Amino acid sequence: MALDKEIYAAFAGVVGEENICDDPALMPAYFFTDFAAVVLPKSTAEVQAVVRLCNQFRLQFRPICTGWTGFFRPGTVLLDLRRMDQIVEINEKNMYAVVEPYVTSAQLQAELFKRGLCTNLKGAGAQCSAMLRGHGHLDQSMGADDRNHLAVEWVTPDGELVRLGSLGSVGEWFSGDGPGPSLRSLISSVVPPSCTPGVFTKVAMKLYHWPGPTRYSLTGYSPRYLLAEKPPNMMARYYSFPTLDQMWQAEIKIGEAEIALELMGFNVAMVAANITTSNEEDEAMFKRLSQEVQGPGFFVIIAGNSPDDFAYKKKVLETIIAENEGMSLKSVEDPEIEGILLTQCTRISASVRETFRPGGNFKSIPIMGQRDLTIRWAVGAGQAKLPLIEQGLIADDGGGFFGWGVEHGHLGKTEIFCKFSPLNPEARKAVDAWAEQQSNRALEEKYFALTMGPPEQIDSKVGPALSNYHLWWYKVLATLDPNEVIPDKGVSKLHP
């Protein structure tokens, strides 16, 4: 679906011939659709110009960063933001970093470590954009989702440049809500569309104190990097509990005590995936760890700013674990495995091991809400996975789910996924049915709203369950996007 010559020339006039491709033969490299063209803008001005052309020619467009992205309609113009790859500023004093879209989380974090700072990387992995919204392993102590977005430079769907927060009033990046215009309610939502229409061209990310080393000292070769030396005042453990309620009590107490750098409600299948380097090793390790645990559990990293601080946090942690009859997993106490988990779970470098490695695909239901309620839902969703596991349609993770509290609180994210082969139509069908059932169950029980739902569910289910917010959203969108250049009303789908 190549572009009309005149349109092609107009885009090429903005980004240069070498930064546009509309050859249909190459489009399969970009996800499951026939894009009309891929353009690579280099600057905010080029993004604006490209977006204006999309409006002029009534072409729908979508921006992407590293390539891990959703499903789009054929004929969409793809703005690949790969050439916008600069760290604009790291402001140590005010603790924010301004990044362009293609700065990866791994790059920003490595720079921040050198300065005793860190950012909350998303669970999708450190190769993803540093400005990505969402949740990650460090949610417990480093905020989450849009709360880490400060001032934002935003090209709206009709090509207008909007500077949000303090950027719009005093030209500074320190705040997203003022002084200056705050449109946080428009640019962020955990319910669909859950992604902002238009393009973020620069975002100030909130930074946090990093008590760890300026750089991990690693030995070994890929795929098994080991910590040469455990950093002082850091510890990683996995605790399992006799009951779900005891696990939750321990989680909430740890939050109240504000001692954890990271509290990840990993199931043991995810621990096994992280510490192993192949599917076969993973399977054996999962069996081994399943024997070791006494029930549900979570993974914790504590890090002290001094030996005394570390000793205090460790003592509090051990007290809480003991009070709730928790048991530390011996395998994770092994310094080698502890080291692997410390580095991987702070640098988020092995997400694909947990998700894509076994079968090539996974389908997830992430939810936000009061953790003890969402955990109850997740138990049901996990049990509903068991027949699929027995039939060999999805990878065996024991029906596991995961999640954690955000900012040491009782609100947080709970997530559950099925790992399967996209080449097995029976598996895909079964997983889709599971996802629909469990998402519906969530909505019926009114714990929360589902995300990543298909667009039609917004109108029929999600919107009505949430005060018909979608009707308001569509009105806002009509103003922002008068020429309807945003596909699917801004809703992102992961797969066709």
Add this chain to the structure above:
Amino acid sequence: MALEEYAGDMSMCCRCSACKFVPLQQVKGFKHANVCPSISRYNFHFYSGGGRLNLGYAGLKNGFQYVPRYLDVLYNCQLCGACDVSCKYGMDMEVLRPIQEMRIKAVEDGHPHPALETVVSRMRATGSMVPVAGRKRGDWAEGLGLRNALEEKVEILYHVGCLTSFDPERQKVARATARVLDRAGVSFGVLGEAETCCGGRAYEMGHQADFLAQAAKSKELVEKTGVKTLVTSCATCYQVYKVLYDRFGLKDELEVLHITQLLERLLGEGRLKPSRGQEITVTYHDPCHLGRLGEPWIHWQGKKIPGDRFVFDPPKPYRRGTHGVYEPPRRVLAALPGVRLVEMDRIKEYAWCGGSCGGVIDSNPEFAEWTAAERLAEATCTGAEAIVTASPWSEKLFAQVLAKNGGDLAVYDIVELVDQAV
């Protein structure tokens, strides 16, 4: 294996983009996070390892369209294998293998790169990958009194390689190698004028049939000498004899050593005693063919187990770049008095390619030089006075780019430093 046999691997690509970067644990800062020269230079996703697999998979399903842009993608790849290592940090799937097969398929389907075809025809005609220009292969050894392995019984055959044999600027490495082996009392010989190309670069250019024909000639010659060990100072030749010949059942029991491995052995045995040398701070460039691509071949045959996961019976052992030749050159450098090694950000299995792999120096010299310039800039960041490598191809390209762009770095082949020290 034909491309079809990697359909499952290609279907596994989740477009996570990890193959564009060094393994994520090894990202040390804003700079030097990229690992794929092709996407770093050309930016579109289809230039990355993952993008190539997505194209290959679509091609298998819907047919290949050899449009100019597709051929541009196909031939602007160093086949350096960095994407393969980064992907396999997290995934169980082949990346480099199908990329190579896509190139072979293009040649078989009648779409070779014209410049590469010229190089391969030259190899067919002269047994050399580089222009012969009226010279003889063994000329570099004139006056050294070396033994001819076809005429005298020796323990080790020194295979010099095309570039080192014919390029007047690189012949110094052959002479240095011969001197060092001689000083260590190694029983070695050369093939002189009879030596012929290993054929490996033709394989990377997509000309598999030409490679196999050339490899058969080379194998026959080596067999005639009766040696049990072959040593080479060329990283590419090392990879070809050690890995590629093994893969195609051409290696048999021949022990294949890179000169750095033999030097490490000789130093360990006290047969080489470095005693002099210059005070110099150097950085070491891991040639792709000696490093990640030099990992031994693993013979495996199996079937995918039907069901939910991409697993095989028997389990498939992947080559992930773990077992390349990384330490021998570093240990050799450590043994040289006065030489201080400082490392670049991207090293060993996740080293940035030096620019001379995959036929790119012939098909797109500008891209080759760009890739090398990136490496030289990284080397400069270390504060080193010199960049040392163990491949004549990298050494030549580095020197060429420095001469063109300027810069204070000196370039050495590791054997030159050893030669100076013993």
